[in-house]
Amino acid sequence: MLITKTELEGCVILKPTIFRDERGYFFESFNKTTFKKHIGLDLNFVQDNESKSSKGVLRGLHFQRGEHAQAKLIRVVKGKILDVVVDVRPSSPTYGKHLSIILSAKNKKQLYMPPGFAHGFVTLSKQAVVNYKCDNYYNKDSEGGIIFNDTTLNINWVLDHKKLIISKKDLSLPSFNNI
Template sequence: MEIKSTNIQGCYILEPVICRDARGVFMETFHKKKLETLLGGPLEFVQDNQSVSNRNVLRGLHFQKGEHAQAKLGRVVRGRALDVVVDLREKSKSFREVFTIELSEYNNLQLFIPRGLAHGFLALEDQTVFSYKCDAYYYPGSESGIIYNDPELAIDWGIPDSELIISEKDRRLQYLKELFP
């Protein structure tokens, strides 16, 4: 597995080695010891989540606050998605920075997202399956988020706003300056 840094401290792209032969394809999608070595400490995933989204569905930008913050390891099993993370760790060198990457069934890339980052994605194909592991359980009382079109973040989602399919809950999320004045 090849591991690459991003502009956000502690956020990594994982590219698996893919073995192809007459039978098909094999790849290792998770290796705890390799990831723990990279992170310099223990990591225990406790929950796996999966969503299926049609083209132009935008989910996010979500995060869990405080003691319920979650590190995630995400990948697209089917389809394609524009994956977006924002560093919300006030003491981080990359505080308020944005990182985007296309994850897909075609490139097999994964993204490790440390605790303290907001996360969202835009499905680029119908029936895009996004799967991710979390190192903490979901806790409704700690959920929060940043509005997808926050001008401070200036995220280019690649399609006109009018074509985005967004839940009412996500349309009511706050601006970054409201959360971190």
């Protein structure tokens, strides 16, 4: 597995070793021992989530606060997305910075984000199935978010904003400066 650090402290990109033959392919999407050895984290994922979205669906930017903050390991099972994480840790040297990466079933890259990050994505393909592991359970009372078009963050979502499909809940999220 190829592990690449990003400019955001704690976020890493993982590219698995893929074994192909006439039957198809095989790869290990997660190995706790390998993760601990190369990244130094002894994670205990407790919840797996999966979403299916059509082209133009934007989900996010979401996070969990306090003791319910979640580390996530994100991958795409079908299709292609632009995945975005924002550092919302006030004491972090990269506070307020974001990272965008294309995750797809074809490139099989995964993104690990530690607790203290907001997460969102937009579907770039006709459909996308996104799967992510969490190291903490979802807690409704601890949820937070940032509006996708926040002018401070200035995230390039690639698609025309007028063509995006966004939930009413996500459209009512506060700006970065008001979280």
